[in-house]
Amino acid sequence: MRYRWPAFFIFLTLILAFQISFLANFKISANFNLVLVILVLFVFLADFKKSLAVSLWSGLIFDLYSPLPFGIFLFSFAASFIILEFLLQNFFTNRSFYSLIFLGLFGAAVYHLIFLIASGLIYLIGGSEFLPTASYWYLFLGQIVTTVFLLAICYSLIDKISKRFKPMFLGR
Amino acid sequence: MNIFLKRIIIVLVIIALIVATHYLGWLKPAENLLVKSLSFFQEKTHAASRSLKSFKEGWLIKRDLLKENGDLKDQLKNYQLDQSKLKSLAEENLLLKKELKFTESSGYKFISAKIITGVSDPLSQSVVINRGKKDGVVAGLAVVAEQGILVGKVFEAEDGYAKVTLLTDNKSKVAATVQNLTQTIGLVEGQFGLGLQMTNIPQNEDVKEGDLIVTSGLEGQIPKNLLIARVENVRQVKSEIFKTAILSLIISLNNLSDVLVIIP
Numbered sequence: 001m002r003y004r005w006p007a008f009f010i011f012l013t014l015i016l017a018f019q020i021s022f023l024a025n026f027k028i029s030a031n032f033n034l035v036l037v038i039l040v041l042f043v044f045l046a047d048f049k050k051s052l053a054v055s056l057w058s059g060l061i062f063d064l065y066s067p068l069p070f071g072i073f074l075f076s077f078a079a080s081f082i083i084l085e086f087l088l089q090n091f092f093t094n095r096s097f098y099s100l101i102f103l104g105l106f107g108a109a110v111y112h113l114i115f116l117i118a119s120g121l122i123y124l125i126g127g128s129e130f131l132p133t134a135s136y137w138y139l140f141l142g143q144i145v146t147t148v149f150l151l152a153i154c155y156s157l158i159d160k161i162s163k164r165f166k167p168m169f170l171g172r
Numbered sequence: 173m174n175i176f177l178k179r180i181i182i183v184l185v186i187i188a189l190i191v192a193t194h195y196l197g198w199l200k201p202a203e204n205l206l207v208k209s210l211s212f213f214q215e216k217t218h219a220a221s222r223s224l225k226s227f228k229e230g231w232l233i234k235r236d237l238l239k240e241n242g243d244l245k246d247q248l249k250n251y252q253l254d255q256s257k258l259k260s261l262a263e264e265n266l267l268l269k270k271e272l273k274f275t276e277s278s279g280y281k282f283i284s285a286k287i288i289t290g291v292s293d294p295l296s297q298s299v300v301i302n303r304g305k306k307d308g309v310v311a312g313l314a315v316v317a318e319q320g321i322l323v324g325k326v327f328e329a330e331d332g333y334a335k336v337t338l339l340t341d342n343k344s345k346v347a348a349t350v351q352n353l354t355q356t357i358g359l360v361e362g363q364f365g366l367g368l369q370m371t372n373i374p375q376n377e378d379v380k381e382g383d384l385i386v387t388s389g390l391e392g393q394i395p396k397n398l399l400i401a402r403v404e405n406v407r408q409v410k411s412e413i414f415k416t417a418i419l420s421l422i423i424s425l426n427n428l429s430d431v432l433v434i435i436p
Contacts, residue, residue: 013210017214021221025225074187078186082183085176085179
């Protein structure tokens with residue numbers, strides 16, 4: 001159990017690398033944002049510190065390989081995490097299938113909106129050349145759909161092997 | 173202070189710290205180490221994505237090529253059909269030109285006819301033409317092809333069509349002359365569809381290979397000097413009164429399509 005958390009971070013890092021160097025290369029697979037799925041699952045299942053660590057680590061790695069100014073992904077992931085946490089604390093308080101689905105839906109939408117706002121602001125002050133094109137909007141919609149789809153699969157799998165999704169109120 | 177607000181402030185501070193340390197360059201060693209340690213895995217996954225991409229492109233190219241190949245094959249088929257039609261039209265055109273030239277120069281009266289079909293008797297070398305009594309065709313008239321080469325005789329005429337015996341039919345007999353110095357006369361007979369021979373040639377006549385055989389004009393309805401065949405060789409038996417010349421046809425009678433009937 002001591003090595004569980006470092007092992008998970010290595011696994012997360014490999015997932016991030018896979019997302020950057022493999023999935024992002026294809027039009028279809030770019031719609032699968034595995035990191036977003038993991039983040040939503042963490043917000044849903046883990047505590048604040050662990051979820052925050054996942055969001056910051058994901059943002060950091062994405063920023064390392066991004067042509068955009070450093071910090072955009074870091075901010076986007078962290079801000080999405082905060083909003084998801086807020087939604088979970090105040091609205092989706094039970095661990096139902098629908099909660100997870102709505103959280104995924106909001107998570108993907110919020111992440112992209114924050115990313116667009118952040119990169120737009122940086123663009124306005126002349127810090128980057130990023131402007132969303134038509135393909136970005138397709139990616140935006142695609143990632144919302146695939147995130148929800150992957151979360152539904154994850155929910156079914158976790159529900160079969162664990163009792164974590166059984167009805168209960170969060171006692172945070 | 174609200175715990176949630178506190179958390180937001182903590183997160184923002186952490187982000188600001190990370191960004192600041194990045195731009196100050198303090199994070200560089202850690203970033204380099206991270207990138208370096210991930211490079212092996214990323215190299216492999218990127219290579220895999222590249223090969224997958226090239227496979228996909230190759231597959232797309234192959235699919236396009238197969239489609240193009242199919243289209244080109246269809247086009248080729250159409251062109252072949254067009255070419256075949258064109259060839260047959262060109263042949264027909266050439267034939268008609270030759271016939272026209274012959275009809276203009278010979279001064280005969282002709283009826284142009286198309287061969288409709290062969291006859292039902294497989295042993296007979298005969299054809300049916302699309303002209304008959306209504307057009308002035310009667311039995312015994314000469315039927316020629318191309319530049320006036322005799323191909324047969326009308327043996328039966330009906331109102332709208334007529335039957336023509338080709339020269340190679342064993343019933344076919346035409347009075348002929350060899351185009352030599354002595355204008356040797358004889359009888360050209362069919363050989364059961366296999367060829368022609370000229371019989372009744374007197375032994376003393378000088379007939380040699382390559383001589384042309386034309387109609388003699390002794391038959392009332394067949395004009396004189398219509399080309400029939402060429403002498404291939406001469407069969408001579410000294411004890412017999414006549415000798416026989418084996419003839420070769422000038423044109424093949426197997427694929428005739430348009431003919432002319434000569435009206436005397």
